[in-house]
Amino acid sequence: MRDTVSGELVPAAVDGSASVYVCGITPYDATHLGHAATYLTFDLLVRSLRDSGVSVRYVQNITDIDDPLLERAERDGVSWEDLATREIGLFREDMTALAVLPPDEYLGAVESIPTFIAPIEQLLATGDAYLVPAPDASRPGAHDVYFDISRDPKFGSVSRLDEAGMLEVFAERGGDPDRQGKRNRLDALLWRAHRAGEPEWDGGQLGPGRPGWHIECACIACTHLGLPIDVQGGGTDLVFPHHEMSAAHARAFSGGPAFARTYVHQGMVGLDGEKMSKSKGNLVFVSELRRAGVDPMAIRLALLARHHAADWIWQDHDLTAAEERLATWRRALSGNGGPAADGTVEEVRAALADDLDSPRALASVDRWAAEALTRGGDDLGAPGLLARTLDALLGVRL
Numbered sequence: 172m173r174d175t176v177s178g179e180l181v182p183a184a185v186d187g188s189a190s191v192y193v194c195g196i197t198p199y200d201a202t203h204l205g206h207a208a209t210y211l212t213f214d215l216l217v218r219s220l221r222d223s224g225v226s227v228r229y230v231q232n233i234t235d236i237d238d239p240l241l242e243r244a245e246r247d248g249v250s251w252e253d254l255a256t257r258e259i260g261l262f263r264e265d266m267t268a269l270a271v272l273p274p275d276e277y278l279g280a281v282e283s284i285p286t287f288i289a290p291i292e293q294l295l296a297t298g299d300a301y302l303v304p305a306p307d308a309s310r311p312g313a314h315d316v317y318f319d320i321s322r323d324p325k326f327g328s329v330s331r332l333d334e335a336g337m338l339e340v341f342a343e344r345g346g347d348p349d350r351q352g353k354r355n356r357l358d359a360l361l362w363r364a365h366r367a368g369e370p371e372w373d374g375g376q377l378g379p380g381r382p383g384w385h386i387e388c389a390c391i392a393c394t395h396l397g398l399p400i401d402v403q404g405g406g407t408d409l410v411f412p413h414h415e416m417s418a419a420h421a422r423a424f425s426g427g428p429a430f431a432r433t434y435v436h437q438g439m440v441g442l443d444g445e446k447m448s449k450s451k452g453n454l455v456f457v458s459e460l461r462r463a464g465v466d467p468m469a470i471r472l473a474l475l476a477r478h479h480a481a482d483w484i485w486q487d488h489d490l491t492a493a494e495e496r497l498a499t500w501r502r503a504l505s506g507n508g509g510p511a512a513d514g515t516v517e518e519v520r521a522a523l524a525d526d527l528d529s530p531r532a533l534a535s536v537d538r539w540a541a542e543a544l545t546r547g548g549d550d551l552g553a554p555g556l557l558a559r560t561l562d563a564l565l566g567v568r569l
């Protein structure tokens with residue numbers, strides 16, 4: 172895999188095992204194609220590693236408490252719990268339809284809150300975190316807790332952005348650079364004291380409230396995978412601040428030198444010239460395509476036709492081309508025999524082992540299918556072998 176931090180190709184597994192952590196959804200809207208592309212990418216990674224004999228432990232979180240969820244619930248006049256439950260259910264339906272293998276563990280932030288308290292208390296005790304008065308909190312004398320980035324000499328090593336670059340995206344990606352009382356505009360929230368109308372949890376010495384975003388992933392990964400993890404994954408829009416902050420938090424409370432050995436990021440999928448974003452509203456939803464009768468395997472093929480690291484713009488012809496490819500593969504695989512498929516299987520394996528080069532893998536199958544449909548073949552086991560390979564490695568069920 173190509174490591175975002177170094178820019179170099181590095182092995183995703185060490186000593187026959189790999190721990191993979193991928194940041195999950197904030198469940199306030201349906202799964203769009205940008206989400207789907209991300210989870211397909213790491214589905215391919217896990218499939219490829221396991222096929223090569225690597226023991227993989229894959230954990231994914233769900234940020235089922237955060238400002239966007241609360242804001243959407245208030246806008247729509249529903250409880251945040253009901254909204255989260257509905258969207259998590261739809262997300263899982265979409266992933267099942269797209270043949271995305273479930274992680275070994277899906278972990279919600281809410282169920283994991285008890286594991287966040289001690290690390291935050293530890294950061295306060297060591298001086299890596301500090302209190303900021305919260306005069307608008309529901310209880311007099313309450314404080315929010317912030318991480319002090321000046322305490323981390325490695326801060327910035329994940330994103331490699333300078334301060335100006337960080338500030339440019341901090342606010343639009345969940346930060347609060349203008350919060351009064353912070354030591355640095357980039358310091359990130361660890362614990363938010365309870366405000367009227369918001370849900371709250373017992374924070375022990377922190378007081379009632381709810382966690383910040385970045386500490387959630389740091390703690391879940393540490394608790395369920397141990398540090399350092401082998402692969403931290405997500406979209407490129409998570410490199411900063413989310414992955415930068417999570418790594419800093421984890422280094423501080425664990426005492427270890429690194430949060431993750433490798434960072435792998437999915438490029439942005441756009442529509443109408445801009446990345447798909449809930450805030451922009453320029454979304455193509457997997458569930459809507461499914462309701463319109465689109466075969467989920469065609470959606471999967473459309474997404475696999477682009478290299479995971481590339482940014483690209485979704486257009487209608489992407490789906491049309493994928494539907495044509497799917498139909499061609501099905502015709503080729505339905506015959507009584509075909510050209511030998513062993514070489515194609517190895518080409519698919521090699522393509523995925525080379526930074527998950529899914530377009531190259533698809534092209535290998537295209538060549539086999541073209542030969543099968545034009546010249547045929549007498550290898551009776553070839554169609555079955557290739558169909559099983561497509562299912563196991565590419566997640567394409569024919």
